[in-house]
Amino acid sequence: MILSSSPTIRRGKSLYEQVYQALRSAILTGQLAPGDRLVETQLAEWLQVSRTPLREALRQLQQEGLATADVSGGLRVTTITAADAAELYDCRLALECLAVAGACANATPEHLKRIEACVLQADALEAQPQEPCTVAPSPSPSPSTPGQISPQQLLDVDYQFHHLIAESSGNRRLISLLDGLFDAMALLRIQTLKQNPDVLDIRLEHRQIYQAIATRNSEVAITAIKGHLSASKARVIQEIEAYQPPI
Numbered sequence: 238m239i240l241s242s243s244p245t246i247r248r249g250k251s252l253y254e255q256v257y258q259a260l261r262s263a264i265l266t267g268q269l270a271p272g273d274r275l276v277e278t279q280l281a282e283w284l285q286v287s288r289t290p291l292r293e294a295l296r297q298l299q300q301e302g303l304a305t306a307d308v309s310g311g312l313r314v315t316t317i318t319a320a321d322a323a324e325l326y327d328c329r330l331a332l333e334c335l336a337v338a339g340a341c342a343n344a345t346p347e348h349l350k351r352i353e354a355c356v357l358q359a360d361a362l363e364a365q366p367q368e369p370c371t372v373a374p375s376p377s378p379s380p381s382t383p384g385q386i387s388p389q390q391l392l393d394v395d396y397q398f399h400h401l402i403a404e405s406s407g408n409r410r411l412i413s414l415l416d417g418l419f420d421a422m423a424l425l426r427i428q429t430l431k432q433n434p435d436v437l438d439i440r441l442e443h444r445q446i447y448q449a450i451a452t453r454n455s456e457v458a459i460t461a462i463k464g465h466l467s468a469s470k471a472r473v474i475q476e477i478e479a480y481q482p483p484i
Contacts, residue, residue: 256286257294264303264314265423275304275312302421317425319477325421326470330463332415333399337446337462339406341455348405349451355398356447359440362390392426398443402450429476442468 260280263269281291295312298304305315317325340348396419403412442465449458 252286252290253293256284256290257297259284260294260298261303264298265420267427269314271314271316271424271428273314274307275314301417303424315424317421317428317477319474321421322425322474322477323470325418325425326466326473329415329418329422330466330470332411332418333402333462333466334459335408335411336399336403336406336415337450337458338455339408339411340402340450341453341458343407344405344450348401349447352398352401352405352447352450355394355401356440356444359391359394359398359443362394395443402446405450425473429473 260269260275269275275295277288277291277295281288284291295304299306299312303315304312307313340352344352399415400412400419403415406412442461446458446461446465449455449461
């Protein structure tokens with residue numbers, strides 16, 4: 238576990254919330270990588286806080302599945318297995334079929350414009366050479382070397398595309414459920430992209446989904462999202478099984 242300079246903790250705000258957000262961000266950006274030990278003494282020193290808010294934050298991360306107890310009783314950043322990945326994708330398949338159906342019925346012209354912008358952005362990135370993946374994706378844009386596309390950039394586009402579809406469905410509970418899955422997917426992508434940046438393939442598949450939503454064809458949209466997530470599931474599980482020994 239190698240940590241950079243500590244984030245700023247403002248004493249006027251809830252220490253627990255700030256510590257939780259700092260650790261959650263470190264996990265979802267790969268600064269704390271899957272399998273890293275979450276040692277209280279090191280984290281408390283890094284964040285310059287006492288053990289009490291730190292322990293509360295760690296409990297919250299454990300409840301959300303971002304931290305897992307190991308055999309010694311300590312905590313580690315969660316490592317996603319092939320079985321975990323299959324479950325995540327199965328849940329996404331069920332929820333995102335609802336999302337695209339809802340988007341076909343409820344997407345506004347502004348929603349469609351923003352979804353199309355993600356497709357066009359992926360198209361624009363396609364011709365650029367890729368640079369190695371070193372950290373995980375996050376909902377905010379990630380910097381890269383000029384003239385090169387980072388896997389994080391494609392992941393940012395992927396996140397925005399799927400989130401916008403859920404948003405355009407008009408189903409707030411569905412958005413909340415998918416956001417929880419996207420956090421776990423971020424951990425999964427940290428592992429797989431470090432091994433093979435080409436595991437993510439979104440451009441053609443996203444365009445097909447967008448076109449079905451734009452024409453309000455829910456049957457085609459559902460078929461397209463199923464094909465997209467099923468293909469992604471197969472690629473990711475194959476990658477995990479290639480570098481994780483069977484349990």
